[in-house]
Amino acid sequence: MSAGTRKIDVIVTDVVPVNELVKRFHFQRTDGQLLPTFSGGAHVVVEMRDDDRTRLNPYSLMSSPLDTRDYTISVRRDDTGRGGSLFMHQRVNPGMRMVISSPVNLFSLDLRARKHLMIAGGIGITPFMAQTSQLAGDAGNFELHYTCRTETLATYADVLKGRYGRRIHLYRDDQGERLPLEQLLASQPLGTHLYICGPAGMIEWVRRTAAEAGWPDDTVHFEHFAAPQPGKPFDVTLAISGKQIRVSEQQSLLEAIEAAGIDPPYLCRGGVCGQCETKVISYDGNFLHNDHWLSEEEHQSGRKIMPCVSRFEGKSLVLER
């Protein structure tokens, strides 16, 4: 009963620079068949084979779920991250063969909603590209509010405005424009659902404001993949397989476990789906938990870790793997 998804062999058919920070990548199947149908909000995990190491990063699908000839993702360059986005920006070119996972949706629309209110920050716009296409195809009622630093970094704002006109609202930081959140939340009809995707701080702010305004938890949906953070190298003992591994500075614990030939299940690699949850047998040191899956209590207990995004500092760590 191990989880995980099927792999799909794809070819990069196009790489389009969108602005100074974002590039868009188009994939088609190498066998020429259609890609699997997906639902708006789904992501794929892209395998990046960078010489001797493999990184697997999740990216939201932004193409229309109604057209599965190709999949598109957009990647924002992060010059201080672990190098996944730099790999995509610098090493991936049209014609290159890659492997992606089948789509998985952990940020699904609630189709009961009378209205879908979407709030995007920066590159958090990508899942909404697919969700708005899906809703527009079925006469769905939605409204998108999009915050960005500058007009040029308002990735796809022009595309969205062209498609949906007044349903798209743009707020540019450098123009002093601010999302009137409280007013917006107060004026929505009963049965509205709220969706948030963007930086962690924005998600926190919107969730808190919505809770204070009386929005029930079940109406507030958010997607925040925690990107694995680089950190100090650390050593781990894998008790079941009897292996000693070292997690390097730019590697996640999950990647290091995989590099040792062990394949824990995963879906999101971003600390939200819970699949790679791993039991801690013993430890001497401190956990650096970065996931959104385990409870605060579980984080404190020292009994579990999510190896996709969390790290460790200290003398010894023994895991049940």
Place this chain on the structure above:
Amino acid sequence: MGINFRKETFRDDFSFRNSPEQIRRFPFPFHEDSYMYAVNIEPHTPGPKNTVFEHLIDVDEHYISEMEDRALVLAEDPLRCQSLPHMTLAGWDLLELLMTQKAESYPEHFSLTRDGDNWHWINRPLGIDDRFTFGDVSTLPYGPMAYITRQSQGDFCVLDQRDGNLWMDAGIVTTQADWSLDFDIGMNFFEWHAPVPLAHDMGIFNRALKFLTNIQQGQPARRFNWTMTINPRLDTSPENYHKWGVDRTTVTPENVGQKVHLRVELQTFWRLPRSNALVFPIRCYLIKMDELVTSPKWARRFHRVLRDLPNELAEYKGLTRYRQTVVEWLSQYDDGAPTSSGFGPD
């Protein structure tokens, strides 16, 4: 080679029976000589030829007659097929799944031609030849779920996934083992299973839900369930319980072989792509005791399972009134010899 469809009934004169070939492919659900709940879920992958797993969606010799029985049930009681408003997209997903699977597995009986959203569906056994626009409900005579499940054996529950739970928000249920879609529609996974004894305390449903919510596209799973039915009646609904309940008092040592049926449900679980919903087809297979005992292993084993079944389970499955009679009848086929492990006949 096509399927030899039987002409038979599941009510009134109950002319249903299995051909010898169909008996050999019967999905006997007991892998050992006793039965207790377990999260017995496994990947639903194609199995050997001449088993019900040969194709992921099985069509067998009872197809046409089962569809006729379904039409009769729906004409009497339209509440057996319901879909809450947000489930239409999942209905299209289900239509796509069933049409593509059937056309791929049984090209001599079904064909699907797609040109963008313009679809052409031919179902030869039922004499259907329809062109429609995928996604446009006005181009079909019924909603998409109703349309395709009127052409598919088994009950279908379509489950919306939200808040880490599954919600029974659409379905067609005409061959059920005594539960009411009209009553249970809109319930979550724990609520619709609430009447099941023992399993909640065993944590069965928590583990099952965790597994089911993580089922991914293209990786369906399956499990078995079973009960017993007096007469080969498909529609053992609570709605009509006051009409068929009395059947349970009619079992005598003389008629066990013909009247008493083991009823096996093959439940499969599929992620639907556009709606992110889960569909849960429940396919029902019936076998008469006379047919079952043609396999000595099945006869021995079923005798032992039924004899040793905990009383709560027997009560829940509605077997109490006739269990003893059936156990005694089956005992003549059980010489106490050991049975081999696994499901198949020896």
Place this chain on the structure above:
Amino acid sequence: MTAKTILSRPVYGTLSPQPGRNHLFVADAEGAAAILDMAKATPEGFFADAHIMFVPDDTGTNYVEAVKSLQPARFYQGPTIAAALPRLRQTLATAHMGLRIYLAGSEGLIGQAMQAAMEAGFDPSSIQTEHRGSLARRVQCVHCKGITENVTTQPVTCSHCGLLLLVRDHYSRRLAAFQGVCINAEDPTESPQAEEIFR
């Protein structure tokens, strides 16, 4: 208090003030006492944004003045639940997100008001409920689909088709009713004595 039986059986809590912009209370009979108890702990001015709909029934008339003295923005008194429901539906149809719903009183009142809230797009998990007073049940006959109101006995005769029904604990929020199944289907000569148990 109602004993916990099976997982589809609703579990009621104790009303407590929720963050929100508007507050809608629907109560019958002794349910008013739940609102009054909650009011002891509400912040200043809480009821200034509240709308209270109250059906006193036979046993709640002496709560009316106390409820009015909470000075809600709107107060409505109705003769029966059925009479209050159209008003409730209209209130919900024009409401905005930020509305919180509090239901108190009989299971029939809680169930039917929740049904209206669900139809308006409200998820049941976000509704505050408190059971007070009668344990009488609404029962759907699984055979004829008719709903029998104020059922206090086990078994009960369906008020629509006349079958003798076993009242189960299995509960449907969508129907706001418990399930009733023919008790003597297997042997129609059996006729168990009705006992008053939902009081």
